[in-house]
Structures are given as structure tokens and as C-alpha cells.
Amino acid sequence: MRVANFVEAGHSCRAAAGNFAFSESFAIKLVRRTRDTGSRAPARQGRPPGRGKLVPYEAFLIQTVEARPTITMPELAARLLDEHGVVAAPAILSRFLCRRGFTYKKHLMAAECARRRAK
Structure with missing residues (x-):
């Protein structure tokens, strides 16, 4: 906020960087982002x-896990590769399913998984 306000007051980006001990690159990119988007907030990162x-x-994936709740992630990765030709690491599959409401507990029945996912 201080850097952006300093530049808005009429100073250069380089002067603002020197005054507040930031890099010149940071000040220039901050002013550019403010001008382009109207926001000083950092851009969202990631996919x-x-x-x-x-x-x-x-x-x-959901149908496979509901049909066989005790399937392991390496087994699920192998089925995905066999049936669709898509290579996916077991950890990625696990995160993907957790985001859709599935849990690590292998004793849950398929109906329980579906109920949790519906919440």
C-alpha cells in the first residue's frame, strides 16, 4: 500500500523502491498490476x-471407488491407465478423491461415501 501510494503521489517506481527498500522490479510490477487490474492484491497462483x-x-474414478471402496490408489492408477491411457500418480488420485468427499477409511461402504460426497 505504501509503495503504491508513494507512486500515485507522483514519484517514480524506482524512487519508491529506493525509499522503501524494495526491489525496483517489485515496484514496477505492482504499479503495472494496479493499472491493468485496478487491484493491488497479488495474482492468484496455481491451476x-x-x-x-x-x-x-x-x-x-468415482464409480470405480464406489463399486470397490477398498481399492488402493496404485490399483486405481493402474485401472485409469489401462482403460483410458492416462498416467496419474497415486497421490494425485488421492487428493482428487479427497476433494470430492472421499476419506482414507477403507471400511466405508459405497453408500456412505456417496452420502458424504453429497454434503
Whole structure:
């Protein structure tokens, strides 16, 4: 806020950087972001939600886990590779399913998984 206000008061980005002990690059990028977006907030990092290589196979993954709740992630990765030709690490599959309401507990029945996911 202080850097942006200093520049808005008529000083250069380089002068603001020197005055507040920030890099010149930071001040220049901050002013550019403020000018382009109207916001001084940092840009969101990471992949936008709802995208990724597993999203098109969501129905397949959920049906597979509901049909066999005790399936392991390496087994699920192997089925995904065999049936769709998509390589996915077991950890990615686990995170993907956890975001959709599944848990680590292997003794849950398929109906219990579906009920939790519906919440």
C-alpha cells in the first residue's frame, strides 16, 4: 500500500523502491498490476479450480471407488491407465478423491461415501 501510494503521489517506481527498500522490479510490477487490474492484491497462483487432467475422468474414478471402496490408489492408477491411457500418480488420485468427499477409511461402504460426497 505504501509503495503504491508513494507512486500515485507522483514519484517514480524506482524512487519508491529506493525509499522503501524494495526491489525496483517489485515496484514496477505492482504499479503495472494496479493499472491493468485496478487491484493491488497479488495474482492468484496455481491451476484454476475445475481444471486438470483428471476432471474428464471424474465419473469413472468415482464409480470405480464406489463399486470397490477398498481399492488402493496404485490399483486405481493402474485401472485409469489401462482403460483410458492416462498416467496419474497415486497421490494425485488421492487428493482428487479427497476433494470430492472421499476419506482414507477403507471400511466405508459405497453408500456412505456417496452420502458424504453429497454434503
